[in-house]
Amino acid sequence: MRNVDAAGLGIGDDHPTRIMGVLNVSSESPYDPSVFADPGEAAAYVDEELIDEGADIVDVGLESANKRFEVLSAEEELERLDTAVQTVESTSGDAVFSIETRYHEVAEAALDRGFDMVNDICGFADPEMPAVCEEYDVAVAKMASPPDIERPGAVEETPWAERKSAEWTESADYVDQVYEALRQNGLTDKTIVDPAFGGWSEAQTLEDDRETLRRLREFRALGRPTLISINRKNFLRSVADRSTEEALPVSLAATAMAVDRGAHVVRTHDVAETVDAAKIGDAFRRRLVADAEVGVEELDVTDPGELRRHAAAAGVEIDPEQRVRRALRVTGLDEAERERLEAAAAGTDATVAGADGALVIGTPEEITDLAESVEKPALTDALSRAATRSR
Structure with missing residues (x-):
């Protein structure tokens, strides 16, 4: 934002x-x-x-x-x-x-x-x-x-x-x-x-x-x-x-x-x-995690309609039945970091997509696991904090 x-x-x-x-x-x-x-x-x-x-x-x-x-x-x-x-x-x-x-x-x-x-x-x-x-x-x-x-x-x-x-x-x-x-x-x-x-x-x-x-x-x-x-x-x-x-x-x-x-x-x-x-x-109001220094922003998403808006803004097509969990926008990733995120998401219900930065969607547990795949401690910490933030 x-x-x-x-x-x-x-x-x-x-x-x-x-x-x-x-x-x-x-x-x-x-x-x-x-x-x-x-x-x-x-x-x-x-x-x-x-x-x-x-x-x-x-x-x-x-x-x-x-x-x-x-x-x-x-x-x-x-x-x-x-x-x-x-x-x-x-x-x-x-x-x-x-x-x-x-x-x-x-x-x-x-x-x-x-x-x-x-x-x-x-x-x-x-x-x-x-x-x-x-x-x-x-x-x-x-x-x-x-x-x-x-x-x-x-x-x-x-x-x-x-x-x-x-x-x-x-x-x-x-x-x-x-x-x-x-x-x-x-x-x-x-x-x-x-x-x-x-x-x-x-x-x-x-x-x-x-x-x-x-x-x-x-x-x-x-x-x-x-x-x-x-x-x-x-x-x-x-x-x-x-x-x-x-x-x-x-x-x-x-x-x-x-x-x-x-x-x-x-x-x-x-x-x-x-x-x-x-x-x-x-x-x-809901307190969202945002860390501009490492490029992590939690999106204020509470239902599928809000998720679809953010996905469309990111140029991402998602399943219209996509269940809402947590949604984060991540910017500043290099190619290797992005590939590790995408690989970690494979085989789970988590989503990592988008050309201009990554739109990350998943359960707190899935996003925490994704965070561990990024070899950058500050980014791992920001993703984990956003994933585990209390509702």
Whole structure:
């Protein structure tokens, strides 16, 4: 899993969950407490209600992404940028400032004027967006979307038969589409992936969002940190039959679950409470063994679907009935070491496969035996520790 540096803020497995507070300078935005037109009032809100309550990142929106409103042009977004910039300049607290936009022109102007990262709600539908983010060497959150700058999050509207195949389109479910939408148009080294929770299209259902949360670990196979935005969302409210005003408890419960399943950034309007929920998720999530020095990373795999994602990312075909035990990614092997691993796996149910590094799958006992076949003590130790880690 690649860690991302966002203006000095570490995001990823090696860091605590980061909290992204929200500020809107758009009159269309649906959450009134976070909407401001006056930079002084906006700055006070950012300092007192976001940063002081624990926000690591402040995400500033220039327009509402609600599909009921007309999409602003890049020029119209730029007209609102002054308020956002004046807010950042008037804020006394310490945070990473993110500009939410779908246009590379707006992202570039915001980065030139003091912003630290980008939140692209259209998933690089603007083909120049990745290049701008790479030029400025900034973190960028990429939300799963079709290649349409006017349809953020509406992954079902992607022409999948053209982009993948008719056969794939026929068999793919909603989570498959979200995963592939995040892969479309590539990922920068500092991309953070966002699975697009919420009613972004008429076709998206509450069960689609619930299934995405159930299968959140699958997105770890993309090798990038994950951002979630689930605060008071309808797919949670409907489970407990709560209004938006009553939905904070269900949001906090889901936040702790999401952190356990791999969320690294949580976008929220309820900062102080979400900080606590994220701390609970961090305290009780699975502790994976990772040793970058010798190239061993335990993968967060709990079911066959998650294993298939990692196998596909490694270019490995596995038995669809492959039983889940432990899964490790091993890099930096020389040819002799790899051959010894493969030989040790022969005749067992363990698997060693993959061109770019080795994907190692097996029981703790099998992986321990494999580890003993590598004549490199540090690697043997790392493999053994990962194999025998307590669940």
